[in-house]
Amino acid sequence: MKLNHIVAAFSVFLLSSLAYASGNHAGGHDETASIGQPGKAENVSRTITITMHDTMRYSPASLSVRQGETIKFIVTNSGKIKHELVLGTDKELKEHYELMKKNPDMEHADENMVTVQPGKSGEIIWHFTKAGKIDFACLLPGHYDSGMKGMVRVKAQKSKTGIKE
Ligand SMILES: [Cu+2]
Numbered sequence: 001m002k003l004n005h006i007v008a009a010f011s012v013f014l015l016s017s018l019a020y021a022s023g024n025h026a027g028g029h030d031e032t033a034s035i036g037q038p039g040k041a042e043n044v045s046r047t048i049t050i051t052m053h054d055t056m057r058y059s060p061a062s063l064s065v066r067q068g069e070t071i072k073f074i075v076t077n078s079g080k081i082k083h084e085l086v087l088g089t090d091k092e093l094k095e096h097y098e099l100m101k102k103n104p105d106m107e108h109a110d111e112n113m114v115t116v117q118p119g120k121s122g123e124i125i126w127h128f129t130k131a132g133k134i135d136f137a138c139l140l141p142g143h144y145d146s147g148m149k150g151m152v153r154v155k156a157q158k159s160k161t162g163i164k165e
Pocket of ligand 1: 056082083084138139140143148
């Protein structure tokens with residue numbers, strides 16, 4: 001009886017923490033609506049290279065795109081340790097970072113992010129659907145706190161029936 005209770009309580013705990021973890025990532029999917037959506041290779045309008053450094057900096061750390069553009073980001077790690085680039089809202093990145101600090105070995109992969117081993121390159125293809133400011137950051141423990149962050153400014157497209165130039 002008592003043991004059953006403990007087991008029941010434990011599975012509720014497990015289930016809720018699982019729900020929390022996946023909920024957080026699922027929440028990320030909702031959030032992606034506000035930062036745009038995964039892009040298709042055939043729609044890429046421009047390629048932008050971003051380099052990641054062990055000084056916990058991206059170069060460039062700020063860039064601008066136009067609403068409606070599909071950008072292929074080539075993300076190069078020039079350092080000796082692993083880095084990543086995650087696109088998101090400031091709020092989403094902070095929440096995700098807290099989760100990463102609690103679970104440093106958490107495998108996380110999504111279309112709005114790329115993890116790059118030292119000396120390697122990865123890519124993200126992203127379609128910017130809304131004007132505004134989008135953040136990106138390295139959410140590996142310590143990196144975000146050290147300022148490994150950047151920003152994409154998405155300029156509003158002039159309303160010319162939305163045709164890309
Ligand atoms: Cu990093």
